[in-house]
Amino acid sequence: MALFHNDNKIKRTPGDATIQVLIYIFVGLFALATVMPFLYVLAGSFATEAELTEKRFFIVPSVFSLNAYRFILKDGQIFRGLGNSLFVTIIGTIINLLFSTTLAYPLARSDFRWRNGITNMVIITMLFSGGMIPSYILVVNILHLKNTWWALWLPGAVNAFNMIIIKNYFQGLPKELEEASHMDGATDLQIFIKVVLPLSKPVLASVGLFYAVGHWNAYFNALLYIDNSSMYVAQIILRNIMNQASQAETDEKMDWSALGGAPPSKAVKMASTVVATVPILVVYPFIQKFFTKGVMVGAVKG
Amino acid sequence: MAKSKKNAAYKPVKLPLFKDLKVHKWLFIMALPGVLYMIIFNYMPMFGVIMAFQDWKFRIRGHSGLFAPFIYSEFVGFDNFKTMFTSRTVDFWALLGNTLSISLLSLALYFPAPIILSLFLNEIRSAGYKRVTQTLIYIPHFVSLVIVASITQQLFNTTDGIVYHVLNQMMGGKAPDILTRPQYFAPLIVGQSIWKETGYGTIIFLAALSGVDMQLYEAARVDGAGRWRLMWHITLPAIRGTVVIMLIMRVGSVLNTGFEQIYLMKNDINAPKAKVFDTYIYERGIVQQQYSLSAAAGLFKSVVSLIMVLSANKIAKLCGESGFY
Known part of the structure; x- marks a missing residue:
């Protein structure tokens, strides 16, 4: 992050150097504390059940086992959940961007008649809500969207903060290009699609990713609006696996053979966590810079 | 720069409405889906809070139509609020206490955490070290709360959780069961938030810090200022505006502990301390279908939040800060 690099060379006294070292150690420990739990779960998912119960902590299992992954692969529900999540995320993000950009553009135009009125409408939604x-x-009784994907897409179609980030970005674009194409006879819609959107790829990437990660990680809406098990998203299924497992620990009398095999054991819990985490971590290096950029655009102008 | 008359459409000229609708046809059309969205999904629920003043019934005999329940349900004035504040089964004061104990603890610990960490990161001069640590500390932000809850369970449970066993060894076999003991619920929730969001929270402060003119530091150093004076007189003032805005938003959400995290970490044993407004509204309203009572609780929460945000903003402005609008 070259942008943040603070290139001041302070003349160091011995005390100063100690503080400097302490700062490095503290930041390093914090970073370690954020990744250790992930590594622990990753290591555990490849370990045998015996090793998990005997050893308290390890980063490399001594016997490498794929049993837990075989179990969840055979079971298959977490993969079905990941498929549903992917579908919800892709379509949901497209809907978010469509609604947000088309609202943001008129609000970014100083010659739009109802600009102030609609902007105030947006701000009011940030301050007050009708509640859950x-x-x-x-959603359920009036629009009858329960057990439809629309229940996951429509209620959050426009996030006021994200929309304002886009609006501010549009406002910062040089007006000359828009004016030039206007003089060439382009309509406002053509200017929006052919001039404004192509210039706004960075902010669309950032905000699109805010929305996408939101959809991927969403649990509450799916809990509220989806109870058809074939439509369960990954977060719901992971939660169910965890609950099953903790019940299995307390309820010894549970007849697991009737439910098709062994209770989800510790390694299976860990493997399920890994499978649900990996998709986001795989894309993380690519999305990280867009996220930081997006936060900064919002921070500087919001 | 062309300034021909053709350009009129780009100037904020007051045209008569009819002509404006024609000239800016597409702007109106583009704004339409977003405005409809807000009317349906933000403003209709705002008017829906009327049910907090009703004995709201899903079906009303002899009336049909989409909004019939809202029009024909019996109005009961402030009865739902009376029930909420006084009834033993609601136990409003426990709700408020639990909610505040989480949000005040989070204001004290979770709020300053990213500020402190960003000040530390700002002192790091090795670009490589900084980049690597930043990349790592942002990770938990991208992971869902369900995953965070499941990792927490695996680390802290008393049968094979590593953290529990380490604590147990350090405390001579008397480590508390953090996952179930009610008194640890608020620290557990706040600790999770700190772990998950502190790293990512530094971005906004680092952005503010990156705008500081390096010449300020140099000039101050020439004048003999040490590390602490530089921080006090240059670095902290640079992020003050951002801190104030974040604080206003934080204060506004003092009753919003969020639903997911608490719902995911709650269990039968720690439930007494896990009853906060958000989970209560879900369980009373949606699970037990006591719609009016829980809508009243929701309205109470929204009104308090609004008052808190507006007054915090007012206070900030009186203190000479810019506030957030």
Whole structure:
């Protein structure tokens, strides 16, 4: 992150150098504390059940075992969940961007008649909301969206913060290009599609990723609106696996053979966690810079 | 720069409405889906809070239509609020206490954490070390709360959780069961938030710090200022505006502990301390279908949040800060 690099060379006294070392150690420990739990779970998912119960902590299992992964592969539900999540995320993000950019563009134009009125409408939604119950009744009883994908897509179609980030970016674009194509007879829609959107790829990437990660990680909406098990998303299924497992620990009398085999054991829990985490970690290196950029665009202008 | 008359459409000229609709046809059309979205999904629920003043019934005899329940349900004034504040089964004060104990602890620990970490990161001069640590500390932000909850369970459980066993060894076999003991619920939630969001939270402060003119530091150093004076007189003032805005938002959400995290970490044993407004509204309203009572609790929460945000903003402005609008 060259942008943040603070290139000041302070003349160091011995005390100063000690503090400097302590700062490095503290930041390093913090970074270590963030990754250790992931490594622990990753290592555990490849370990045998015996090793997991005997040894308290290891980063490399002594016997490498794929049993846990075989179990969840055979079971298959977490993969079905990942498929559903992918579908929800892709379509959901497209809907988010469509609604957010088309709202942001008129609000970015100083000659749009209702600009102030609609901007105030947006700000009010940031300050006050009807709450969970009226929204739930709207989606379930009035719009009848329960057990449809629309229940996961529509209620959060425009996030006010994200929309304002896009609007601010549009406002920062040089006006000359838009004006030139306007003089060439382009309509506002053509200017939006052919001039404004292509210039806005960085902010669309950032905000698109904010939305996408939100969809991928969402649990509550799926809990509220989806109870058809074939539509379960990955987060719901992971949660179910964890719950099953913790019940199995307390309820010894549970007849697991009737439910098709052994209870989800520790390694299976870990493997399921890994499988649900990996997709986001695989794309993380690519999305990281867009996220930081997006936060900064929002921070500087919001 | 062309300034011909053809350019009129780009100037904020007051045209008569009819002509404006024609000239800017596409702007109106483009704004339409977003505005409809807000009317349906933000404003209709706002009017839906009317049910907090009703004995809201899903079906009303003799009336049909989409909004019939809202129009024909019996109005009961503030009865739902009375029930909420006084009824033993609601136990409002426990709800408020639990909610505040989580949000105040988070204000004290979780709020300053990214500020402190960003000040530390700002002192790091090795670009490589900084890049690697930053990449690592952002990771948990991208992981879902379900995953965080499941990792927490695996680390802290008393049968084979590593953290529990390490604590147990350090404390001579008397480590508390953090996952179930009610008094550890608030620290557990705040600790999770700190682990998950502190790293990512530094971005916004580092962005503010990157705008500081390096000449300020140099000039101060020539004048003999040490590390602490540089931090006090240059670095902290640079992030003050950002800190104030974040604080206003934080204060506004003092009753919003969020639903997911608490719901995911709650269990039968720690439940007494895990009853906060958000989980209560879900369980009363959606699971037990006591819609009016829980809508009243939701409205109470929204109104308090609004008052808190507006007054925090006002106070910030009175203190000479810019506030957030």
